[in-house]
Amino acid sequence: NYYRDVNRLLHAVQKNATKGDPRSVVKAIDNFCRQKEWAMNVGDEKGCILDSVVSEVNPVTVLELGTYCGYSTVRIASLLPPRAKIITLEFNPDYAKIARQVIAWAGLEDKIQVVEGPSGEWIPKMKEQFGVKTFDLVFLDHWKDRYLPDTKLLEDCGLLRKGTILLADNVICPGTPDYLEYVRNSPRYKSQYFKSHLEYTKAEDGLEKSVFLG
Numbered sequence: 649n650y651y652r653d654v655n656r657l658l659h660a661v662q663k664n665a666t667k668g669d670p671r672s673v674v675k676a677i678d679n680f681c682r683q684k685e686w687a688m689n690v691g692d693e694k695g696c697i698l699d700s701v702v703s704e705v706n707p708v709t710v711l712e713l714g715t716y717c718g719y720s721t722v723r724i725a726s727l728l729p730p731r732a733k734i735i736t737l738e739f740n741p742d743y744a745k746i747a748r749q750v751i752a753w754a755g756l757e758d759k760i761q762v763v764e765g766p767s768g769e770w771i772p773k774m775k776e777q778f779g780v781k782t783f784d785l786v787f788l789d790h791w792k793d794r795y796l797p798d799t800k801l802l803e804d805c806g807l808l809r810k811g812t813i814l815l816a817d818n819v820i821c822p823g824t825p826d827y828l829e830y831v832r833n834s835p836r837y838k839s840q841y842f843k844s845h846l847e848y849t850k851a852e853d854g855l856e857k858s859v860f861l862g
């Protein structure tokens with residue numbers, strides 16, 4: 649079952665990656681998913697686009713929606729400046745458990761806070777629970793039908809500021825049509841599509857980068 653798969657992914661990290669070396673953790677997961685078992689990590693091709701956006705934004709406060717095994721969490725956190733933090737929300741407790749161990753293997757616990765539960769419940773509590781004012785970068789990679797409602801929730805909770813970047817995975821496959829329509833047509837966003845491929849496959853997919861205009 650799916651949990652055994654992610655457990656094997658964790659063992660591949662612990663076997664093949666160097667403890668405390670985030671890039672070797674990313675490499676070990678990509679090798680495992682290419683050679684052994686496909687998994688829904690953002691992957692190395694879209695991961696390079698993610699890296700370039702993170703490096704350009706140089707965020708101090710990051711929100712990730714959808715931790716899964718922590719692949720993109722580690723990828724983002726490895727590029728953050730010293731005091732920067734990433735809060736990552738995961739609904740599924742089994743995935744969260746695996747992600748914490750992958751993050752620990754990478755030695756990035758101090759930069760990452762894994763929060764378990766529904767994004768719709770946690771987003772309104774971000775300010776009071778975690779002392780967040782606004783996010784500099786939001787990476788959307790959770791349930792595809794939650795991208796739009798959670799984006800509206802982030803707006804309503806005042807968690808976005810002029811210039812906040814939203815980066816959304818899977819806008820083609822599995823696809824997030826209502827979210828795409830919203831960020832591409834709303835006067836409050838400036839959107840750009842980065843064409844790529846579904847992780848570890850030749851199928852088309854891509855990332856949508858949207859700047860909140862306030």
Ligand SMILES: Cn1cnc(CNC(=O)c2cc(-c3ccc(F)cc3)cc(O)c2O)c1
Pocket residue numbers: 688689690714716740789790791792817818821822846847
């Ligand atoms: C259960 N669950 C926990 N987290 C989530 C949210 N992520 C996804 O659903 C997700 C799905 C796919 C995907 C799956 C099957 C397929 F044929 C093609 C694509 C790819 C991704 O990059 C994703 O992020 C779902």
Ligand SMILES: [Mg+2]
Pocket residue numbers: 688689690789817818
């Ligand atoms: Mg994804």
